[in-house]
Amino acid sequence: MCTLVKTRDVAVLLDAGVALGPSFSLIPHPQEYQAREEARKRIEDAAVGAKVVTISHYHNDHHTPNYVDPVWLGSSPQSMERIYKGKIILAKDSRRKINTAQRRRGWMFRQTVEKLAERFKAVDGHSFEFGRTTLRFPAPVPHGENESGLGWVLPCVIERSKDKIVFAPDIQGPVVKETLDFLLEEKPQLLIIGGPPTYLRGFKVGDEFFETAIRNMQRLSENISTIVIDHHLLRDEAWYDFLAPVRRSAEKAGNTILTAADLLKARVTVLECRRKQLYEVAKPGADFMKWANLPEEKRNLLPPPRDETSASEING
Numbered sequence: 287m288c289t290l291v292k293t294r295d296v297a298v299l300l301d302a303g304v305a306l307g308p309s310f311s312l313i314p315h316p317q318e319y320q321a322r323e324e325a326r327k328r329i330e331d332a333a334v335g336a337k338v339v340t341i342s343h344y345h346n347d348h349h350t351p352n353y354v355d356p357v358w359l360g361s362s363p364q365s366m367e368r369i370y371k372g373k374i375i376l377a378k379d380s381r382r383k384i385n386t387a388q389r390r391r392g393w394m395f396r397q398t399v400e401k402l403a404e405r406f407k408a409v410d411g412h413s414f415e416f417g418r419t420t421l422r423f424p425a426p427v428p429h430g431e432n433e434s435g436l437g438w439v440l441p442c443v444i445e446r447s448k449d450k451i452v453f454a455p456d457i458q459g460p461v462v463k464e465t466l467d468f469l470l471e472e473k474p475q476l477l478i479i480g481g482p483p484t485y486l487r488g489f490k491v492g493d494e495f496f497e498t499a500i501r502n503m504q505r506l507s508e509n510i511s512t513i514v515i516d517h518h519l520l521r522d523e524a525w526y527d528f529l530a531p532v533r534r535s536a537e538k539a540g541n542t543i544l545t546a547a548d549l550l551k552a553r554v555t556v557l558e559c560r561r562k563q564l565y566e567v568a569k570p571g572a573d574f575m576k577w578a579n580l581p582e583e584k585r586n587l588l589p590p591p592r593d594e595t596s597a598s599e600i601n602g
Contacts, residue, residue, distance in 0.1 A: 573591045
């Protein structure tokens, strides 16, 4: 969900991380690795002109750690330095409203990044002025349901004059009334949210969760002119159909529902939810498959080999 926001006063890079995920018991396809590599390069390039980098929470797709992970993150100490060196880092507090895994991860991250940054500050409940631009960080909201075990995320509100953007990753709908009320009260011109993880329906998450998410997204779509719904939801090939009631509510109110690709006027290309198909129609070469079949401890030490034999695409 990494997003670059520029005003006349400041450039802010939100959640500077990228990751691939486990799916269908298959290692990510070479096209996914290429997409991750390109995304990481775009993030590093965006960081060059950004004064501020934010962290909503310490899941590894929302910040860049300093260790080497060739399989899922494509992270490295060099990538971390390119993103955070000399920046003002405004981050979720790693001591409060946080689960155990993220507390440890956040502590380790801070120990390293404070040596690189111009400034590092835990910002839950704080606001900052950059010229006529205000960055505001309300109280953390649940990562999905209350007491879900996934912890909390820190929204970011960016305001200049009458323009307002709210960045609320991983709220998964929202499904929590207090999060919905907060977003309705803010009423930004642009709201960027992580949609619900429908790929977990019937496995880890029940129908009531998704019914609540739809109702709440409809409420938002009736009251906010432009909403980007992305992230978890697009891990499900049926994401577009799932959003149909939300699009209808938005259209009736004269508002718009988009993906991040739509916002950028780019083609929507979903890869993770089509991983099985990718392996069938764009079969990786022998070198890649040899790497993919290595024991995990060996695979974690080696970057995936470039694979030119699987270049054909599945259109989004």
